[in-house]
Amino acid sequence: MISLGIESTAHTFGVGIVNDRCEILSNEKNTFKPELGRGFTPTELADHHYVVCKKVLDDALSEADIKMGDVDVISFSRGMGIPNALKVGAALARYLAVKYKKHLVGVNHGTAHIEIGKIKTGSVDPVIVYLSGGNSQILAYVDGVYRVFGETMDIPIGNAFDVLVREMKLPMPGGPEIERLAKNGTYVDLPYVVKGMDVSFTGIMTAAIERFKNDHKEEDVAYSMQEVCFSMLTEVTERALAHTGKKEVLLVGGVAANKRLQDMMKIMCNERNAKLYVVPQEYASDNGANIAWVGILDYKSKGKSLDILESKVDSKWRTDDVEIHWSEARVE
Numbered sequence: 001m002i003s004l005g006i007e008s009t010a011h012t013f014g015v016g017i018v019n020d021r022c023e024i025l026s027n028e029k030n031t032f033k034p035e036l037g038r039g040f041t042p043t044e045l046a047d048h049h050y051v052v053c054k055k056v057l058d059d060a061l062s063e064a065d066i067k068m069g070d071v072d073v074i075s076f077s078r079g080m081g082i083p084n085a086l087k088v089g090a091a092l093a094r095y096l097a098v099k100y101k102k103h104l105v106g107v108n109h110g111t112a113h114i115e116i117g118k119i120k121t122g123s124v125d126p127v128i129v130y131l132s133g134g135n136s137q138i139l140a141y142v143d144g145v146y147r148v149f150g151e152t153m154d155i156p157i158g159n160a161f162d163v164l165v166r167e168m169k170l171p172m173p174g175g176p177e178i179e180r181l182a183k184n185g186t187y188v189d190l191p192y193v194v195k196g197m198d199v200s201f202t203g204i205m206t207a208a209i210e211r212f213k214n215d216h217k218e219e220d221v222a223y224s225m226q227e228v229c230f231s232m233l234t235e236v237t238e239r240a241l242a243h244t245g246k247k248e249v250l251l252v253g254g255v256a257a258n259k260r261l262q263d264m265m266k267i268m269c270n271e272r273n274a275k276l277y278v279v280p281q282e283y284a285s286d287n288g289a290n291i292a293w294v295g296i297l298d299y300k301s302k303g304k305s306l307d308i309l310e311s312k313v314d315s316k317w318r319t320d321d322v323e324i325h326w327s328e329a330r331v332e
């Protein structure tokens with residue numbers, strides 16, 4: 001079985017082609033790059049995706065060396081995400097499904113980050129740390145859903161990094177810049193905000209911007225931002241491990257690439273006899289292969305296509321609203 005997955009929740013338009021052994025036949029993408037110091041508007045993203053979508057699709061098919069006729073399932077990111085951007089991927093998916101008479105599957109974006117992490121690392125039943133520009137959640141599989149044990153009460157961690165880096169007039173994405181600067185930094189005081197199992201990044205981000213404007217070195221602000229935010233997340237992850245009794249931690253999402261985050265989580269896991277898994281870098285950020293893989297899991301376990309009339313995007317579709325019906329009947 002072959003699934004073609006379309007990702008368009010935010011800055012990235014991607015098409016990935018995957019078989020039912022999760023071999024990635026191709027994974028092409030084009031990411032919107034704003035000018036220095038700027039973010040993006042939803043309209044700019046949609047325009048970008050419309051312009052690049054045909055080339056990304058054609059490149060994915062030719063790299064996989066297949067034709068549309070060889071594809072069984074068309075999968076697309078249905079939410080959560082930015083509505084204007086989501087609609088471009090959904091429109092292309094519906095068109096391809098109708099034109100080539102293919103099965104259509106609407107995929108939850110957060111679930112795709114988790115499932116690609118599990119299959120590519122061999123992690124079976126982890127506490128999942130999903131950190132990106134649009135999400136910051138600590139989850140674990142309980143009774144048929146990836147339940148959220150802790151999450152950000154305001155902005156996601158990747159977003160906080162990106163805003164801080166924009167203030168510094170450095171290029172996007174912000175996370176890699178913070179990581180690079182932090183290597184030569186020392187600590188300046190920032191607030192540490194954990195409430196129960198939840199975390200908050202707005203206050204820390206505002207304080208970090210203030211420190212930067214008050215002539216603290218970029219390196220020191222970046223170092224402190226990383227240390228504080230990652231300590232908070234490690235604390236909450238440790239409590240989720242203790243609560244669930246699970247013995248694995250899986251890092252997914254764009255921020256999972258950060259080596260300092262990985263080191264902190266590793267120390268905590270070693271102390272608790274748990275094992276740390278990190279999603280491979282090429283699947284950490286948004287891409288079509290993640291979506292294509294969940295399309296296969298979903299279609300194989302349900303055996304049914306999504307009706308076009310029910311295929312509207314859902315920009316607020318939370319990961320813990322998804323019934324993980326394929327989990328008991330694992331796909332070989």
Ligand code: ATP
Pocket residue numbers: 009010011081109110113131132133134135157158159161162173174175176178179253254255256257258259284285286
């Ligand atoms: P989602 O829709 O799942 O929220 P997203 O659209 O934000 O995802 P991702 O590609 O998963 O996209 O994550 C991008 C984020 O990851 C950006 O905020 C970026 O700054 C951050 N990031 C990337 N690399 C690193 C790094 N090495 N350290 C910290 N953050 C990073």
Ligand code: FE2
Pocket residue numbers: 109113132253254285286
């Ligand atoms: Fe993402």
